[in-house]
Amino acid sequence: MRKLTRVAAPALAVATLFVSHHAMADFGRIIATGGLTTVEGSGGGGLVPWATLSSYAEEGQWGGTIAYNQVNLDDYKLAVKAATISVDNRWEFSVAKQQFDLLSLGGSLKQDIYGIKYRLGGDVLYGAMPQFTVGLQHKRNQSFDLPQAVGAKDDTGTDIYFSGAKVWLDGIWHRTWLANVTLRATKANEMGLLGFGGDANNSYELQGEIAVGMFINRNWAVGVEYRQKPNNLGFAEEHDWYDIFIGWFPHKRIAFALAYTQLESIAGADGQDGIYGSLQVTF
């Protein structure tokens, strides 16, 4: 947690520059519109960053979240500590620390991710236009020996993504639905845990990611996410990921998600499916 504080401090400092004098930490948006925190720290679902902005900060307000995500797979375990600050329902700043334990091989891979997201326009709830955002995730691999040994070219990389999200309050079956589409340009191998670029490909690839969710009521949502991934390393094929999730928003201050996650084959170890758990506190 001390390390998280250290990396969060610059993000907080930048964020405060955007907070106008009258802005207050507040909860001016409708419950669940802040979504959850992804494995890369950005606001969204679990695997896919969404066009939603973290926290419940409306115009003239700011808010933040802290989150812990864990994915338990057959041969691996991913743990993510993340924090976000959002300002004016316009900007989202995030920081995440990933630790990916290699349960069968021993050791672990680590990565820090600094994210920024900007709402270009639209509103996820109101009006005909979806909410559109553009974002960056700057990733710094902290354990590059193994990625380098299997052909990765760089220990840092920056993903650029564009997202659109829309909510239908009265959708199919008179339930509230959300759909999100994200396009990401990336060189990351397994999100960057295996470095960036590789012997098989060393240029940016455009990847599509989607999420569809249905709110059973205001507090419970179910949905699916799908995420394309590039294939830059010759030593093992990289696969697309998907998850099927249940989200629980009992209160604006707290949210949980539980998911079945299928991450296919990672670094040659097949059948990496497992359970994803996520906890988010909003302030």
Next chain:
Amino acid sequence: MARIFLVAIWLLLAVPVVAMERTLYDELGQEQGISQLMEAFILEIAEDDRVIHHFENVDIDRFHRMLSEHICELSGGPCKYSGESMVTVHTGMNISRAEFNAVVENLMTAMDQQQLAVSTQNRLLAILASFHKEVIYQ
């Protein structure tokens, strides 16, 4: 996989809703149900420090009557809303996005108190959400 899913969603959205559905007016409990709901809604607003200042000089009885009439008409009931347009009503109030959301939450609480089904709540919320642009920053 992604493409199949998007096509499936598109088909579901494109299928027209079966015509036999009850009107929202009936689901809200017709005139009496709407009147009770609007009363609960106004009581919620009255206790909400975020928005109460906008209602200080409002004639509550008239506000209740106009709201009920409007909801009755919008939900497919046999009423004719006799008030001004949403833009006119809110002109000069300069309602912020956060204040609009606060009032939506007041309605959600009121609908919960009236034990309205989620589907009924969503139908009403969707109608009110469509006025967002006409209400804020007027």
